[in-house]
Amino acid sequence: MVATEKDPREEVIQAWYMDDSDEDQRLPHHREPKEFVSLDQLTELGVLSWRLDADNYETDEGLKKIREERGYSYMDFCEVSPEKLPNYEEKIKSFFEEHLHTDEEIRYTVAGSGYFDVRDRNERWIRVWLKKGGLIVLPAGIYHRFTLDTDNYIKAMRLFVGDPVWTPFNRPHDHLPARQEYVKAFVHKETGDHAVDAAA
Ligand SMILES: CSCCC(=O)/C(O)=C/O
Ligand SMILES: [Fe+2]
Numbered sequence: 001m002v003a004t005e006k007d008p009r010e011e012v013i014q015a016w017y018m019d020d021s022d023e024d025q026r027l028p029h030h031r032e033p034k035e036f037v038s039l040d041q042l043t044e045l046g047v048l049s050w051r052l053d054a055d056n057y058e059t060d061e062g063l064k065k066i067r068e069e070r071g072y073s074y075m076d077f078c079e080v081s082p083e084k085l086p087n088y089e090e091k092i093k094s095f096f097e098e099h100l101h102t103d104e105e106i107r108y109t110v111a112g113s114g115y116f117d118v119r120d121r122n123e124r125w126i127r128v129w130l131k132k133g134g135l136i137v138l139p140a141g142i143y144h145r146f147t148l149d150t151d152n153y154i155k156a157m158r159l160f161v162g163d164p165v166w167t168p169f170n171r172p173h174d175h176l177p178a179r180q181e182y183v184k185a186f187v188h189k190e191t192g193d194h195a196v197d198a199a200a
Pocket of ligand 1: 078080095105107114144145146154156
């Protein structure tokens with residue numbers, strides 16, 4: 001892609017640093033002034049992203065290629081809304097608890113939208129807004145959480161390598177190998193000639 005062309009992913013995936021307010025978790029929570037985070041910055045944290053054709057996911061060659069290359073053999077759908085999700089209040093509360101998984105969390109929005117919040121290297125929350133057509137991979141070991149936005153609806157495809165394990169490990173779970181590997185690969189990694197870490 002030429003530098004002046006807009007990245008098509010940005011139409012369905014946007015990210016920004018969050019404010020510190022306790023208002024409704026479904027609000028955007030932009031800082032003042034707004035502080036956007038690029039998809040390249042997300043990649044630096046291990047968060048990968050694609051834009052796909054959500055109206056044709058059954059036949060989409062782009063999705064097929066990602067699944068083949070990354071070994072995503074398992075697929076199902078998770079619909080989150082007050083009407084569709086059993087035990088909605090309990091589930092939405094647990095999705096918004098800061099947690100990690102010992103495997104990647106792969107979510108592809110085929111309808112609606114929602115916020116996946118991830119911690120950066122300095123423990124600041126980045127809000128990642130995933131709309132229809134956006135696919136993200138959160139790496140194993142990254143602390144994150146999920147909430148609906150004010151439209152109150154998402155239908156997400158969930159992908160996994162082999163039999164799925166959805167277990168959330170609520171923070172703190174720093175001793176888990178998945179967390180230690182994440183920290184080594186993305187928090188304490190060498191960038192240029194100096195190490196960047198949370199204490200910097
Ligand atoms: C839209 S998928 C529901 C959220 C979820 O599965 C999860 O693990 C969030 O971290
Ligand atoms: Fe999760």
